[in-house]
Every structure is written in structure tokens, then in C-alpha cells.
């Protein structure tokens with residue numbers, strides 16, 4: 001039996017979902033766009049089986065409908081969809097970065113036999129559009145679902161089964177709680193990144209050295225300032241109350257630093273860094289890649305061409321099965337620059353012994 005999945009808004013997130021679902025047994029993916037120019041691109045990019053400008057055509061007989069449009073357009077899409085004849089049992093879900101407002105609107109629109117389950121994959125990028133879509137975007141990320149209490153468990157489980165193709169971990173969260181949490185760990189950081197870049201720009205635009213010298217720290221903390229302005233306008237407006245309260249707390253945090261500096265309180269500054277180090281060190285590491293591996297080695301390798309090939313060859317010659325290999329771009333959380341992953345602990349131990357005898361520095 002074939003399942004039809006309709007995706008409205010085939011950009012970064014919609015396109016990535018398409019890549020995860022298209023070609024899976026029994027699944028057909030249809031993409032909808034409001035712009036004629038986008039249809040060919042989504043087909044060329046291979047994220048959907050078919051593309052249409054017609055909402056009716058996309059929604060007809062769909063088993064699942066994903067709304068992947070900007071947050072500010074979700075309500076309008078919901079209203080239009082609920083006015084169409086939808087397949088009984090159809091599940092409508094969204095990927096919007098806020099959940100309370102869309103859940104409320106969906107509640108007011110309910111149609112018999114059609115279920116709305118709010119969704120939000122906690123993975124993304126500062127890039128947007130279908131060209132930025134990736135099969136691996138959701139792998140090992142958390143994917144929040146916010147079903148209202150009247151959604152039958154059967155429907156929830158059906159969506160959960162479909163989303164297994166994303167390889168994300170599904171987590172059920174209350175919509176209001178969701179908005180409070182993502183306000184703090186996603187929306188406020190975007191505001192701060194933008195404010196930081198704008199502060200440097202506003203006060204120093206005529207001194208090119210600021211741009212030249214902007215190194216790792218500035219770039220790390222401001223990557224997300226390059227995010228799509230329209231997408232973020234909608235997200236921030238939709239989470240207004242939560243953000244206003246967080247920004248007041250932020251003012252307090254900054255005022256604390258002003259006081260520490262004015263008082264030349266070195267211990268206080270050190271303590272602030274120690275506290276942040278500890279909390280941040282406890283964040284679970286996110287891993288992306290085709291293979292979920294269990295046993296990892298980190299090794300330091302000298303930076304010269306061919307070294308990675310040599311290590312892979314040395315392991316291969318010794319019949320040690322390597323599952324995955326990753327160069328670690330950001331060294332902040334882990335020692336070593338190369339991660340070697342093994343399915344079996346014994347295999348990892350053999351690799352460690354072998355690499356040690358070859359003189360590498362190895363961390364388990």
C-alpha cells in the first residue's frame with residue numbers, strides 16, 4: 001500500500017524531510033510551492049517525486065501533510081487545508097519553531113478524522129532554501145512532537161513511525177513548555193548573535209581591521225546571525241512574551257558582568273566562566289553521520305596530507321573493522337582531531353593498541 005506524503009514549503013526543512021522520505025518503500029512524496037519557479041528545482045534536487053502549485057492536488061489523498069513554511073504563514077495554510085476534502089485519518093503536522101500559537105489555531109479548526117500534531121525538529125542551519133537541504137540534517141537530533149490530548153495514540157504512533165526515517169529522536173513536549181525552552185536555547189541566542197554583530201558593525205563600520213581580525217570566537221558565536229531574516233522575524237514575533245521576559249533576564253546577566261568588571265572582581269569572573277563551563281560540558285553531544293557507532297577513539301594526528309588514508313590502511317591491513325571516521329572541526333569538547341568509530345568494543349581496543357604501537361596519541 002502506498003502512502004502519500006505532501007510537503008508544503010520545500011525549503012531547508014521541507015526539502016530535508018523530502019530527502020529522508022523519498023524513495024523509502026511504499027512512500028510517495030509530493031511537494032507544494034506557491035512559486036512556479038520552485039517546482040523544477042525541487043524535482044532536480046531530488047527531494048520530491050512530484051511537485052505542484054495546487055494545494056488541492058498536493059493535499060488530495062495525502063496520508064501525511066507537512067507544513068514547512070515560515071511560522072507567520074502556518075495559520076493561513078492550516079485554514080486553507082482544513083477547507084479541503086482531506087483523506088480520513090490524514091495527519092497534518094508542521095515544523096515551525098514555535099508551537100503554542102499553531103496548536104491553538106489547529107484546535108479551533110478541527111475536522112473529523114483529521115489530526116493535527118505539532119512538530120519541531122531541533123536541527124537546522126543558518127542557510128535556507130531547498131539547495132541547503134540534507135539527508136543527515138535530523139540524524140540524532142531531537143524532534144519535538146506536541147500532540148493535543150484529543151489526538152488518538154494510533155495517529156501519534158503513525159507519525160512517529162514515519163519520522164523514524166529521519167533518524168531523529170522523537171520527544172513529546174507540551175507546546176507552551178516547548179516555546180519557553182526554545183526561547184531560551186534557540187531564539188534568545190539568535191537575538192544575541194545578531195545584536196553582537198550589529199554592535200561591531202554600528203560602532204566600527206569604518207575600521208576594516210575589525211573584519212580582518214574577527215577570528216574563531218566571534219565566528220563561532222555569530223554563525224546563526226546569518227540566518228534567514230524572514231524566518232526569524234516570524235519566529236521572534238510568535239514567541240514575543242517568552243522573549244521579552246528572557247531579554248529582561250539577559251539584561252540582568254549583563255548587568256552582573258558590568259558589576260564584576262567595575263569591582264575588578266577576578267574571582268567573580270572566574271566563577272562565572274566555571275559555572276558556564278560545567279553546564280555546557282554537560283550538554284549531550286550531537287552526532288551526525290550514516291552510522292550510529294558505539295565505541296569511539298579520538299586520536300591526534302599530525303597535519304600533513306595522506307595521514308588519514310595511512311591510518312585507515314593500517315587498520316585495514318590488521319583486519320580491524322572501522323565503522324566511521326570523522327575529522328573534528330571544532331576541538332572544543334573532545335581531545336584529538338580525528339574520531340574513529342567501531343561497532344565492537346573489542347575492535348576499538350585492538351585499534352587503540354595498534355595505533356599506540358605506531359606512536360599515535362590515542363584517547364578513549
Ligand SMILES: NC(=O)c1ccc[n+]([C@@H]2O[C@H](COP(=O)([O-])OP(=O)(O)OC[C@H]3O[C@@H](n4cnc5c(N)ncnc54)[C@H](O)[C@@H]3O)[C@@H](O)[C@H]2O)c1
Pocket residue numbers: 008009010011012013014033034035038068069070071073095096097098120121122123124125126127128129130228231235
Ligand atoms: N532554519 C532552521 O534552522 C529551522 C529549524 C527547525 C524548524 N524551522 C522551521 O521550519 C520552517 C521552514 O524554515 P526553513 O528554514 O526550511 O525555511 P526556508 O526558507 O528554507 O523554507 C521555507 C519554504 O516555505 C515556502 N513558502 C511557502 N509560502 C511562503 C510564504 N508565504 N512566504 C515565504 N515562504 C513561503 C518557501 O518558498 C520555502 O520553500 C519554519 O517554520 C521554521 O521556523 C527552521
Ligand SMILES: O=C(O)C(=O)C[C@]1(C(=O)O)C=C[C@@H](O)C=C1
Pocket residue numbers: 096097121122123124125126127185186187224227
Ligand atoms: O543550527 C542552526 O543554525 C540553528 O539555528 C538551528 C536551530 C537552533 O537554534 O538550534 C534554529 C531554529 C530551530 O527552530 C531549530 C534549531
